[in-house]
Each structure stands twice: as structure tokens, then as C-alpha cells.
Amino acid sequence: MTLQKHLPIYIVIIISFASCYSPFQQDTLHDPGYDDGGKLKNVTIKQSNNVLGLNRLDDSNAAETVSVDCFGAKGDGSTDDSEAFEKAWEAACSSDGAVLVVPANKNYLLKPIRLSGPCKSDLTVQISGTLIASNDRSDYSKDSKYWLVFEDVQDLLVEGAGTIDGNGKIWWENSCKINKNHALTFQKSQNLTVRNLKIQNAQQMHVTFHGCTGVQVSGLKVTAPGDSPNTDGIHVTHTEDIQISSCNIGTGDDCISIVSGSKNVQASDITCGPGHGISIGSLGAGKSTAYVSGVTVNGAKLSGTTNGVRIKTWQGGSGNASNIKFLNIEMNNVTNPIIIDQNYCDKDEPCKQERSAVQIEDVVYQNITGTSASDVAVKLDCSKSYPCQRIVMQNVKLQKEGGEAVKVERNNVNVTDLGIITGNHQPEMSRAGLKSYLQILFIIGPLFLLF
Ligand SMILES: *[C@@H]1O[C@H](CO)[C@@H](O)[C@H](O)[C@H]1NC(C)=O
Ligand SMILES: *[C@@H]1O[C@H](CO)[C@@H](O)[C@H](O)[C@H]1NC(C)=O
Ligand SMILES: *[C@@H]1O[C@H](CO)[C@@H](O)[C@H](O)[C@H]1NC(C)=O
Ligand SMILES: *[C@@H]1O[C@H](CO)[C@@H](O)[C@H](O)[C@H]1NC(C)=O
Numbered sequence: 089m090t091l092q093k094h095l096p097i098y099i100v101i102i103i104s105f106a107s108c109y110s111p112f113q114q115d116t117l118h119d120p121g122y123d124d125g126g127k128l129k130n131v132t133i134k135q136s137n138n139v140l141g142l143n144r145l146d147d148s149n150a151a152e153t154v155s156v157d158c159f160g161a162k163g164d165g166s167t168d169d170s171e172a173f174e175k176a177w178e179a180a181c182s183s184d185g186a187v188l189v190v191p192a193n194k195n196y197l198l199k200p201i202r203l204s205g206p207c208k209s210d211l212t213v214q215i216s217g218t219l220i221a222s223n224d225r226s227d228y229s230k231d232s233k234y235w236l237v238f239e240d241v242q243d244l245l246v247e248g249a250g251t252i253d254g255n256g257k258i259w260w261e262n263s264c265k266i267n268k269n270h271a272l273t274f275q276k277s278q279n280l281t282v283r284n285l286k287i288q289n290a291q292q293m294h295v296t297f298h299g300c301t302g303v304q305v306s307g308l309k310v311t312a313p314g315d316s317p318n319t320d321g322i323h324v325t326h327t328e329d330i331q332i333s334s335c336n337i338g339t340g341d342d343c344i345s346i347v348s349g350s351k352n353v354q355a356s357d358i359t360c361g362p363g364h365g366i367s368i369g370s371l372g373a374g375k376s377t378a379y380v381s382g383v384t385v386n387g388a389k390l391s392g393t394t395n396g397v398r399i400k401t402w403q404g405g406s407g408n409a410s411n412i413k414f415l416n417i418e419m420n421n422v423t424n425p426i427i428i429d430q431n432y433c434d435k436d437e438p439c440k441q442e443r444s445a446v447q448i449e450d451v452v453y454q455n456i457t458g459t460s461a462s463d464v465a466v467k468l469d470c471s472k473s474y475p476c477q478r479i480v481m482q483n484v485k486l487q488k489e490g491g492e493a494v495k496v497e498r499n500n501v502n503v504t505d506l507g508i509i510t511g512n513h514q515p516e517m518s519r520a521g522l523k524s525y526l527q528i529l530f531i532i533g534p535l536f537l538l539f
């Protein structure tokens with residue numbers, strides 16, 4: 089009993105003496121010596137021959153800790169720590185189940201780096217300190233699209249209370265779509281978990297999942313100024329089976345954007361704003377073929393965003409976006425709360441009329457409430473040649489910020505259910521009045537608005 093009580097202290101002392109291991113004490117959550125209750129399990133401490141900066145706790149689910157500091161990282165905010173990170177990654181990646189640690193209370197300045205697998209075993213990256221991007225643009229010439237990349241890894245967990253800072257101001261000022269620098273990118277990886285990080289001021293997109301399968305994202309706080317260009321919060325492309333939950337995102341572009349090749353995307357408990365809302369697309373740019381299916385956004389609160397839930401496609405594309413659900417969403421002064429835009433065009437001159445389009449079908453909007461900043465709360469602008477099919481709206485209650493009525497605009501939409509309530513909900517409106525108003529909407533709505 090007394091030994092049990094004193095063992096944690098004993099461990100801390102050992103750790104404190106070995107400078108490279110010091111970060112380890114700051115987060116006992118993933119210390120394999122502790123079970124869920126924080127009690128000490130049967131742990132044997134072995135002095136490792138610390139050639140590579142590895143420390144091994146011998147336990148059934150043992151993990152080695154690899155601190156970037158052991159590879160020469162300074163964390164002073166001005167020394168380039170890129171090489172130290174790459175070396176630390178190599179050591180962690182080639183060991184058995186390592187924890188790569190970025191110590192707290194330090195700022196690690198990094199140029200673009202690419203941390204590639206496959207790794208020998210499961211890997212945890214514990215970010216407690218701050219990673220800050222070099223803002224010398226010449227550092228990016230070699231690999232101008234990305235800053236931090238994790239690729240070709242399986243069973244990777246990236247977490248911690250730390251911050252990833254894209255230091256993006258210089259890119260926003262020189263905003264130019266050709267020179268994209270995604271801040272944090274995961275590509276071609278399976279079974280990824282990314283949680284509890286703060287990601288801010290990305291050069292362009294904050295967190296991108298590209299070509300991944302099996303992804304759990306939770307507890308991210310993503311922030312950038314509302315006027316920073318193309319700074320999407322979470323970008324999902326060619327990724328399957330991804331769950332995004334409990335994230336708070338406020339940036340200058342989409343909070344979440346889901347584009348071609350994405351399948352089975354579930355987002356829940358999302359707080360969004362400022363920004364452009366939650367978006368599927370754009371799809372079909374440059375006459376491309378796009379497929380997106382199985383997207384569910386269940387539980388979101390959007391405040392002051394330019395769009396709420398949006399599907400946007402370019403004319404001339406092909407493919408389809410299907411089986412999409414927007415459920416239980418609260419809008420707070422959102423300019424376009426519900427929008428399908430099949431004539432999306434962000435070029436200076438208007439886009440040409442085209443015959444083909446990405447087919448949009450099976451979209452459910454259910455329990456969407458709150459306020460619209462514009463008169464048009466629901467805008468469904470679908471393709472003439474490929475009308476939207478089977479659009480269902482149930483319990484959609486939107487009114488204008490300030491209480492006035494809002495409009496529904498529709499082109500080329502085949503709505504199968506229109507359980508929509510628009511207009512002002514003045515307390516004096518009687519139940520009967522509301523009911524007949526609804527009946528009128530049900531009857532007149534489809535007749536007037538179908539084409
Ligand atoms: C602790 O581990 C050792 C070696 O694995 C084992 O022999 C011993 O029985 C364990 N003790 C407890 C209390 O589990
Ligand atoms: C997924 O990765 C985690 C480590 O991040 C691992 O513990 C888990 O077993 C993996 N799951 C599968 C199905 O491979
Ligand atoms: C949508 O695209 C998928 C993938 O090619 C296809 O299997 C499906 O049949 C398409 N749906 C329609 C209605 O065309
Ligand atoms: C409707 O959505 C809100 C969140 O916007 C949620 O709090 C509420 O429980 C939902 N209502 C139903 C009936 O599911």
C-alpha cells in the first residue's frame with residue numbers, strides 16, 4: 089500500500105532527472121503506467137540505454153516516449169526545429185508503439201515537414217507545446233502546398249492541449265489561390281484519431297484529410313480571423329468513414345468542407361462561426377466528375393456565418409452527391425441558412441451555361457431552426473438538366489433576424505416533403521392561424537415553387 093502511494097512520486101522524480109523525459113509527467117493520460125482511474129498498474133521501470141532518446145516503460149501496452157527536445161529542438165520560437173522533428177519522427181516511427189512528445193510551454197518554429205510512414209507500430213503524437221509555421225515564404229518553395237503533413241500511417245493518434253499555428257498573416261495579405269499552404273494535412277492514412285488540439289491562423293486550410301479511411305476527429309478548436317481568405321476549418325477530400333465531433337470552428341471560409349471522393353462523413357456537435365458554414369463542395373469544377381455520399385451533419389450551431397448548410401456544384405461537372413442529412417441545426421443570423429447552389433461560380437466573369445451537372449439527390453433537412461440574416465432563408469437553385477431529386481424538409485423553422493418573414497426560393501427541385509415553416513412567429517398568431525398558414529404553404533408551396 090505504501091509502495092503504491094509513493095510510486096507515482098518515484099516515477100516523477102526519475103522523469104524529472106532525465107531532462108528528455110520531463111514532458112512525460114505533464115500528461116499522465118497516456119502514460120501506460122496508469123489505468124483509467126489514474127491508479128498505478130503493475131509497472132516495472134527499466135533504465136533504457138537512451139541512445140535514441142527513447143524511454144521504455146515495460147508494460148503489456150508499453151510505450152516509448154520520444155521528445156523532440158532530445159533531437160535538438162529548441163522550442164524558443166526562433167530556431168528552426170524542423171530537422172529535430174523529422175529525426176524524432178523517424179525514431180518514433182521505427183520503434184514499437186511510441187509516444188512522440190512536443191513539450192508544453194515552448195514554441196517550435198517549423199518549415200514545411202512531411203512525417204511519413206509506414207511506421208513499425210501504433211503511434212501517438214502528444215502535442216502539448218506550440219508548433220508555429222515559418223513565415224519566410226522562401227521556406228515553402230520546395231513544397232508549396234503543405235506545411236505539416238502526416239502520410240501513409242496507420243493507427244496514428246495526434247492529440248494534446250497544444251497549439252498548431254500557421255502564422256498565416258503573410259499568406260492572407262498575399263492571397264493567391266495558386267500558392268496554397270495547407271496547415272495540417274493527413275493523407276493516405278488509416279485509423280486516425282485527431283483530438284483536443286487548437287489549430288489557428290492557417291496559411292489556407294487548417295486541417296485536411298485526404299485519402300484517409302477511418303478517422304475520428306474531436307475536440308478541435310479552430311480559429312482564424314473572419315476575413316482571412318480560404319482558411320477552411322476542416323477539409324475532407326477522398327476520405328471515407330470519418331467522424332467529426334465536438335469541434336468549435338471560426339475562420340474566414342467553410343467551417344467544414346466536404347468534397348469529392350468523400351463517403352460516410354458524420355459531423356456532430358459542431359459550433360461554427362464566423363465563416364462560410366458547413367459545405368458540401370464545391371463539386372464538379374473544371375468539368376470534373378465528383379462523388380459524395382452518406383454525409384450526416386447532426387447537431388450544429390452556426391452563428392453569423394454567410395451560409396448555414398450548403399451544397400455547391402459548378403455547371404459542367406458530372407457524378408452525384410447523394411444521401412445527405414442535415415439534422416438538428418440551429419442558425420443564428422446566418423445569411424443563407426439552407427442553400428443548394430448548382431450554379432456556383434467564383435470567377436470574375438460569369439460562368440458559361442452548361443448542360444451537365446453533378447446530380448444532387450436524397451437530401452434531408454430536419455429540425456433546422458433559428459434566424460436568417462437575409463430575406464431568403466431557403467434557396468434551392470438546382471440544375472435545369474439535372475433537377476435535384478427527393479429533397480425532404482421537415483420541421484424547418486426559420487425567421488428573419490428581427491422577426492420579419494423569410495422566403496423560400498426554388499428552381500428545378502423535386503421536393504417530396506415540405507414540412508417547412510417560414511415567416512414571423514408573432515405570439516398573437518393563433519394556433520388556427522398558424523395551422524392555416526401552414527396548410528397554405530403545403531398546398532401552394534409545391535404548386536408555385538416546384539419549377
Ligand atoms: C507484476 O508483474 C510481474 C511480471 O510481469 C508478475 O510476475 C507479477 O505477478 C505482477 N504482479 C501483480 C500484482 O500483478
Ligand atoms: C486504431 O488505432 C489505435 C491507436 O491510435 C489502436 O489502438 C486501435 O487498435 C486501432 N484500431 C484498429 C481497428 O486498427
Ligand atoms: C451515384 O454515383 C454512384 C457512384 O458511381 C453510383 O453507384 C450511383 O448509382 C449513382 N446514383 C445515381 C442515382 O446515379
Ligand atoms: C432540434 O434541434 C435542436 C438543436 O438545434 C435540439 O436541441 C432539439 O432537441 C431538436 N429537437 C428535436 C425534436 O429533435
Ligand SMILES: *[C@@H]1O[C@H](CO)[C@@H](O)[C@H](O)[C@H]1NC(C)=O
Pocket residue numbers: 392421423461489
Ligand atoms: C446579422 O448579420 C448581419 C450581416 O451578416 C449584420 O450586419 C448584423 O449586425 C447581424 N445582426 C446581429 C443581431 O448580430
Ligand SMILES: *[C@@H]1O[C@H](CO)[C@@H](O)[C@H](O)[C@H]1NC(C)=O
Pocket residue numbers: 475477478502504
Ligand atoms: C419527383 O420524384 C418522384 C419520386 O421520386 C418521381 O416519381 C418523379 O418523377 C420526380 N419528378 C421529377 C420532375 O423529376
